[in-house]
Amino acid sequence: MATQAPTAVPQPAAPQRRRSTASGTGGRTAALFLVPFFAVFAIAMVAPVIYAIVLSFYAQQKSGLGFGEAKTSFVGFENYLQVLESESFVTGIARLGLYCAIYIPCMVGGAVVFALLLDATVARARKLFQLLVFLPHAVPGVIAALIWAYLYTPGISPVVQALQGGGIQVNFLDAHMVLPAIVNIGVWEWTGYNVIILFTALQAVPREILEAARVDGAGEIRAAVSIKFPLILPALSVIMLFTIIGTLQLFTEPSIIAKATPSITSTWVPNMWAYDAAFIRHNLNQAAAASIIIAALAAFLSLVVTRFSSRMNKS
Amino acid sequence: MSTKTLPALRTKTPRTMPRKSAQRQDTVAGHGGFASKLTVNGLLVVGSLYMVVPVLWLLFASTKNAADLYGTSAYALGNFALFENIAAVAAQDGGVFFRWMANSILYAGVGAVLGSLISVMAGYAFDKFNFRWKDSLFGFVLVGVLIPNTATVLPMYLLASVVGMTNTIWAVLIPVLCNPFGVYLARVYAASYVPSETLEAARVDGAGPIRSFFALGLPMMMPGYITIALFQFVGVWNNFMLPLVMLQDQQLLPVSVGISIWQGYAVPQPEFVPLVITGSLLSIIPLLVAFIMLQRFWKSGLTTGAVK
Numbered sequence: 348m349a350t351q352a353p354t355a356v357p358q359p360a361a362p363q364r365r366r367s368t369a370s371g372t373g374g375r376t377a378a379l380f381l382v383p384f385f386a387v388f389a390i391a392m393v394a395p396v397i398y399a400i401v402l403s404f405y406a407q408q409k410s411g412l413g414f415g416e417a418k419t420s421f422v423g424f425e426n427y428l429q430v431l432e433s434e435s436f437v438t439g440i441a442r443l444g445l446y447c448a449i450y451i452p453c454m455v456g457g458a459v460v461f462a463l464l465l466d467a468t469v470a471r472a473r474k475l476f477q478l479l480v481f482l483p484h485a486v487p488g489v490i491a492a493l494i495w496a497y498l499y500t501p502g503i504s505p506v507v508q509a510l511q512g513g514g515i516q517v518n519f520l521d522a523h524m525v526l527p528a529i530v531n532i533g534v535w536e537w538t539g540y541n542v543i544i545l546f547t548a549l550q551a552v553p554r555e556i557l558e559a560a561r562v563d564g565a566g567e568i569r570a571a572v573s574i575k576f577p578l579i580l581p582a583l584s585v586i587m588l589f590t591i592i593g594t595l596q597l598f599t600e601p602s603i604i605a606k607a608t609p610s611i612t613s614t615w616v617p618n619m620w621a622y623d624a625a626f627i628r629h630n631l632n633q634a635a636a637a638s639i640i641i642a643a644l645a646a647f648l649s650l651v652v653t654r655f656s657s658r659m660n661k662s
Numbered sequence: 663m664s665t666k667t668l669p670a671l672r673t674k675t676p677r678t679m680p681r682k683s684a685q686r687q688d689t690v691a692g693h694g695g696f697a698s699k700l701t702v703n704g705l706l707v708v709g710s711l712y713m714v715v716p717v718l719w720l721l722f723a724s725t726k727n728a729a730d731l732y733g734t735s736a737y738a739l740g741n742f743a744l745f746e747n748i749a750a751v752a753a754q755d756g757g758v759f760f761r762w763m764a765n766s767i768l769y770a771g772v773g774a775v776l777g778s779l780i781s782v783m784a785g786y787a788f789d790k791f792n793f794r795w796k797d798s799l800f801g802f803v804l805v806g807v808l809i810p811n812t813a814t815v816l817p818m819y820l821l822a823s824v825v826g827m828t829n830t831i832w833a834v835l836i837p838v839l840c841n842p843f844g845v846y847l848a849r850v851y852a853a854s855y856v857p858s859e860t861l862e863a864a865r866v867d868g869a870g871p872i873r874s875f876f877a878l879g880l881p882m883m884m885p886g887y888i889t890i891a892l893f894q895f896v897g898v899w900n901n902f903m904l905p906l907v908m909l910q911d912q913q914l915l916p917v918s919v920g921i922s923i924w925q926g927y928a929v930p931q932p933e934f935v936p937l938v939i940t941g942s943l944l945s946i947i948p949l950l951v952a953f954i955m956l957q958r959f960w961k962s963g964l965t966t967g968a969v970k
Contacts, residue, residue: 374791374793374794376787376791376870376871376872377787377791377792377793378793379871379872380783380784380786380787380791380875381783381784381787381788381799383780383783383784384780384781384783384784384840384845385784385799387777387780387836387837387839387840388802388803388806388840388842390836390837390840391814391818391836391837391839391840392806392809392814392840392842394821395814395817395818395820395821396809396814396817398817398820398821398824399816399817399820402817402820457709461706461709464702464705464706464709465706467698467702469698469699469702469703470702470703470706471703472703476706476709476710478954478957479710479713479714480709480710480713481953481960482713482714482717482950482953483713483716483717484896484953485896485946485949485950485952485953486717486946486949487899487900487902487918487945487946487949488900488902488918489900489902489918489919489921489922490720490918490921490942490945490946491716493921493922493925493938493939493942494716494717494719494720494942495716496925497719497723497935497939498716498719503731503935505719535712535713535716538713539713543960567698592808592810593810595810595813596810596811596812596813598812598902598903599902599903602902602922603922603925606922606925606926606929607929618812618813618903621816622816622903622907625816625819625820625907626907631820634816634820635816635817635820638813638814638815638816638817639813641810641812641813642809642810642813642814645808645809645810645813646805646808646809649808
């Protein structure tokens, strides 16, 4: 801004005015624009996190036989240890890891393949396909989970019926299948969204490069793998980052499916564990500790992804 | 008759056929045989079907009563009971469904209109003003982007219960105003849509920074504002854990939580199933309409978020 000012403003007046905006009123006007955001940011993010950290260091202890008022006392890292030693929490983390191991390759891989297909020169009706794949994103997670819950239910589901017609007996809601079944809901909700991001990145690939490759005799597939794919890696790393943050939040889909099957326990994933701790077991201090662990895990993983992707982009 | 139809056909074919093939020639540039065309488009159709079929199922299922739902084939029309189902949804619990829809519109609408304005103002300030601690403040915003929403829900509930705000609309309305990713997007939009020269000219003409924001900056950033608002609207409409945790009063619930309660009833009482299905369909119509009408905006929004 400062470098452009002299060309736009008559010379003599410029230096004086510039100084007055840059240092004098600049901070104050900027504050005027920033205060609303940082006020809600403080209320909705900073304060809750600080309060949760404080709570996580205390515990409610009932005296003697458990009658009378509970006492609050400082317990240090006791809550964190209890959460991390809890078998159900650790299982939930492991389950979430397994979920990621299936979900991320399926969803991201699917999105890459679909976007490359959409970008192929022979693809038709691109606008229609884009709208259709994006459709699931307009369906809220609760409704998506409900639809799939019915599509997994024998007797009502055309999918189960069709499979039975083909001689395949499968119960999507039993203990083994329920994890892939929930992965499928995530894939359905998010693939199209990421297809649009990747497709737009592909459209930005300079056509001359592709034309040159074609002249050199590279086919469609060769061009897709060795030219287009490397060029969308930056977009892909952003997608990975948001996908990982997103999967740590897993709560809605399993909570909905849990009503249709006993295979999903009330502590199935870490977020459900924290919810259960707060509202079923009424241990707010443990719930706070669990929330902080989840947030820390998300921060750590996004740091790893950002580091990793910036190194990849450099090389 | 034959003499009448033939000329018509003849004039029709030259008009459509060459135009189409000429267009193809441009994009295909002589490449791609019939087989690859078939494979690529075939795969695109299969992928799109996977995306569309569950929504179509919802559409068909909402036209059936409970008996047909279990009795007839999924994509066959049984007795057309859509309007009875809608009437049943409307009548259940004294019309609470429409109350839920209104609540969702209120929460998502306030989040979209006011929350995005707050984000756009902040993003604009980060791009257009120089002030102290600019970089570290923006760092806070980025940390806010990276903290998972659901990780702050329980702490927010704990805090809200201290000040006695749980089970009020404020418990949902205040958090939805906070959209750090919107600030990030708005900064990018401000940099690309609002030339600093224009603001400088306005300043020379004597317009204060607030006036030039509302008279120049905001109108220039309008496409960005609409994009941020659209995504915020969808985000709040889809939000499940926050209202589930914060609200107990049925009259305050958004439609996402409301329907999940009906789903709970439907497990022991199958007559609730058509209500859940039809209610689900009704609840996604506003979003589908918004997305189809605002296609241009969400496409540009997704690109700005990921590519820049």
